[in-house]
Amino acid sequence: MQYVKIALAGDLGSGKSTVGKILAKMFAAECYSTGTIQRQIAEEMGMTTLELNKYSESHPEIDFKIDDGLRALNDVNKNLIIDSRMAWHFIPAAFAVYLQVEPLLAAKRILADGRMVEKFASVEEAMQSILHRRESEVLRYKTLYQVDIQNLKNYDCVIDTSYCTPEAVAERIQMELKAWQNR
Numbered sequence: 001m002q003y004v005k006i007a008l009a010g011d012l013g014s015g016k017s018t019v020g021k022i023l024a025k026m027f028a029a030e031c032y033s034t035g036t037i038q039r040q041i042a043e044e045m046g047m048t049t050l051e052l053n054k055y056s057e058s059h060p061e062i063d064f065k066i067d068d069g070l071r072a073l074n075d076v077n078k079n080l081i082i083d084s085r086m087a088w089h090f091i092p093a094a095f096a097v098y099l100q101v102e103p104l105l106a107a108k109r110i111l112a113d114g115r116m117v118e119k120f121a122s123v124e125e126a127m128q129s130i131l132h133r134r135e136s137e138v139l140r141y142k143t144l145y146q147v148d149i150q151n152l153k154n155y156d157c158v159i160d161t162s163y164c165t166p167e168a169v170a171e172r173i174q175m176e177l178k179a180w181q182n183r
């Protein structure tokens with residue numbers, strides 16, 4: 001039996017978690033989200049996610065803890081939807097998807113989501129935080145693993161979610177996955 005493993009990476013606020021839940025239902029798969037794990041760690045440490053990202057720049061044990069969990073998923077025999085910026089790197093057998101979104105829409109989505117460790121006074125503040133978090137992640141992954149998470153050649157499928165419903169994005173991923181499997 002061939003198991004479905006889809007690695008969802010992408011811009012902050014691009015809908016990875018929402019699309020991941022839809023895909024999990026489509027494929028009767030389990031979801032694994034490093035973003036959820038990161039937010040839990042940030043909350044436990046009394047930090048925002050941006051503060052945790054900055055802290056992680058000089059404390060790689062945070063990333064190693066998260067990434068060890070990803071590595072273990074490569075050998076798991078079940079359908080998985082993995083919401084992680086690095087899953088494409090640690091789980092080479094997964095279908096790697098990158099979700100893009102316009103920065104202003106990303107900020108509005110995150111602001112509307114009301115996450116406990118990502119509270120912002122305005123869309124502009126949310127957008128600045130997103131940009132700083134992204135810079136921190138790009139730097140960390142280049143330093144730790146010598147990979148560029150922004151290089152779209154790392155992914156099997158790239159979708160702009162700015163003006164699509166999460167359901168339409170999930171259907172497109174399902175279609176692209178079938179084509180990828182048939183290659």
